[in-house]
Amino acid sequence: MKQRLVTAFSCLCIAIGAYAQDFPAFQAKQLIHRGDTLPYRILYPDGYDPEGQYPVLFFLHGAGERGNDNASQLTHGGSLFLADSIRHAFPAIIVFPQCPEASFWSNVAIQSQDDGKREFYFRTGGKPSVGMRLFLRLVRQTLRDEGVDKKQVYIGGLSMGAMGTYEALRRKPKVFAAAFAICGGDNTFNVKKYAHIPLWIFHGEQDDVVPPTHSHAIVTELKRLGANPKYTFYPTANHNSWDAAFAEPDLLPWLFSHAKK
Numbered sequence: 001m002k003q004r005l006v007t008a009f010s011c012l013c014i015a016i017g018a019y020a021q022d023f024p025a026f027q028a029k030q031l032i033h034r035g036d037t038l039p040y041r042i043l044y045p046d047g048y049d050p051e052g053q054y055p056v057l058f059f060l061h062g063a064g065e066r067g068n069d070n071a072s073q074l075t076h077g078g079s080l081f082l083a084d085s086i087r088h089a090f091p092a093i094i095v096f097p098q099c100p101e102a103s104f105w106s107n108v109a110i111q112s113q114d115d116g117k118r119e120f121y122f123r124t125g126g127k128p129s130v131g132m133r134l135f136l137r138l139v140r141q142t143l144r145d146e147g148v149d150k151k152q153v154y155i156g157g158l159s160m161g162a163m164g165t166y167e168a169l170r171r172k173p174k175v176f177a178a179a180f181a182i183c184g185g186d187n188t189f190n191v192k193k194y195a196h197i198p199l200w201i202f203h204g205e206q207d208d209v210v211p212p213t214h215s216h217a218i219v220t221e222l223k224r225l226g227a228n229p230k231y232t233f234y235p236t237a238n239h240n241s242w243d244a245a246f247a248e249p250d251l252l253p254w255l256f257s258h259a260k261k
Helices: 002-021 084-089 130-145 160-171 188-193 213-224 242-246 251-256
Strands: 027-033 036-043 054-060 093-097 108-112 118-122 148-158 178-182 199-204 230-234
Touching: 027 130, 036 130, 054 130, 054 160, 084 251, 093 130, 130 148, 130 160, 148 160, 148 251, 160 178, 160 188, 178 242, 178 251, 188 213, 199 213, 199 242, 199 251, 213 230, 230 242
Parallel strands: 054 093, 054 148, 148 178, 178 199, 199 230
Antiparallel strands: 027 036, 036 093, 108 118
């Protein structure tokens, strides 16, 4: 009896884990270009009309969700956009691409230190990574083929995805109406390229994976350039500050309130 209960509980845990990372409402698709594949999941608003004009949000996941299963990228954030209240209040197209395992969303060199910590060296130029190149192609394809309001194109991400968010903003500064970045970083020399874009920056002050100094530096540079960014630093949060950010009641109202002129 005990063994059957353990087995049943194990199966339940596996099922819950699978469900937590794979939501059927997000349609599974893929972009293939020159032998490279970018899996992605797309959530359409209820009653979606391909001839309509809807806001679109691209969400970039962290390094731990890379791969080609076309499911793991929904681990953090996927459930947020499935809530009935959110879908009703913000009828938008939501896109979750999945970065290839061997790639990275941004051009950053990461060096491990003797104390176990890592140093991030963000570039100011160069060709995009495979992941970023495919993502930018996906953006173009989505804006071309889906019922998108091109004045309401948004991007956000966490950790590696936040780094990719900053890079996408500097590479395509005319595309996005607003953005959010959770526990990310960038070279401050890049900030001037997206200083005009409304941006909400989040970071945990106890983050021992991506130091919060990176986000503080971006905020400082944005202010120096005359921008007025929103920023929230959680005093006791570590790297998973996305939990607190996703719980912010003003995040999505703020994001979707912006439109390009």
